[in-house]
Amino acid sequence: xxxxxxxxxxxxxxxxxxxxxxxxxxxxxxxxxxxxxxxxxxxxxxxxxxxxxxxxxxxxxxxxxxxxxxxxxxxxxxxxxxxxxxxxxxxxxxxxxxxxxxxxxxxxxxxxxxxxxxxxxxxxxxxxxxxxxxxxxxxxxxxxxxxxxxxxxxxxxxxxxxxxxxxxxxxxxxxxxxxxxxxxxxxxxxxxxxxxxxxxxxxxxxxxxxxxxxxxxxxxxxxxxxxxxxxxxxxxxxxxxxxxxxxxxx
Numbered sequence: 001x002x003x004x005x006x007x008x009x010x011x012x013x014x015x016x017x018x019x020x021x022x023x024x025x026x027x028x029x030x031x032x033x034x035x036x037x038x039x040x041x042x043x044x045x046x047x048x049x050x051x052x053x054x055x056x057x058x059x060x061x062x063x064x065x066x067x068x069x070x071x072x073x074x075x076x077x078x079x080x081x082x083x084x085x086x087x088x089x090x091x092x093x094x095x096x097x098x099x100x101x102x103x104x105x106x107x108x109x110x111x112x113x114x115x116x117x118x119x120x121x122x123x124x125x126x127x128x129x130x131x132x133x134x135x136x137x138x139x140x141x142x143x144x145x146x147x148x149x150x151x152x153x154x155x156x157x158x159x160x161x162x163x164x165x166x167x168x169x170x171x172x173x174x175x176x177x178x179x180x181x182x183x184x185x186x187x188x189x190x191x192x193x194x195x196x197x198x199x200x201x202x203x204x205x206x207x208x209x210x211x212x213x214x215x216x217x218x219x220x221x222x223x224x225x226x227x228x229x230x231x232x233x234x235x236x237x238x239x240x241x242x243x244x245x246x247x248x249x250x
Contacts, residue, residue, distance in 0.1 A: 034241075
């Protein structure tokens with residue numbers, strides 16, 4: 001379990017970037033796999049989500065996860081929709097006693113807190129979502145609820161710069177969006193580049209006047225601590241687990 005030093009100081013929220021340790025799953029999903037979309041045994045995923053709920057001091061029905069599709073869609077969770085299927089890649093809420101969770105396996109989990117207005121949120125930011133505006137959309141949705149705010153965000157464990165190898169087509173997508181994006185890439189060899197997803201996302205948040213801190217771990221490298229989509233592809237595994245990062249108002 002990993003925590004943001006900044007967010008830990010606020011007594012009226014509870015948060016955690018959970019590792020893959022401490023759960024019930026076996027094999028490639030060992031052990032705290034929370035990915036309902038994975039091929040893991042459903043009963044083990046359920047046990048793992050119960051474990052998370054207990055740690056966050058909420059009932060299982062109050063742990064809200066999204067059906068994530070690498071979109072730029074943000075949903076505000078209220079008393080009515082929290083019971084429904086949430087199709088989005090970010091959530092925010094003012095509701096107390098509800099925990100918002102984001103699932104990742106190399107993508108970036110961001111947890112967010114507006115201390116002035118008591119709003120919490122979480123963001124699933126892979127390269128697609130980050131490039132198409134998930135971060136800007138989430139922060140703007142918080143600001144829409146109240147323009148006077150003070151927003152903190154913690155960027156959790158994700159694939160590190162040295163592990164994120166990309167091709168020239170990927171590189172061009174970012175340069176087509178803005179020539180300034182060149183600074184997030186370094187050369188690995190003639191055909192491959194390395195991409196700094198964490199910095200790309202941090203800069204987006206800072207531009208939006210959000211105070212940022214990092215729980216800086218590389219999910220690809222730290223196989224004992226985290227699940228990794230890229231690692232599962234590299235070792236030709238038949239699936240991969242997902243870690244969960246959670247925040248709630250107390």
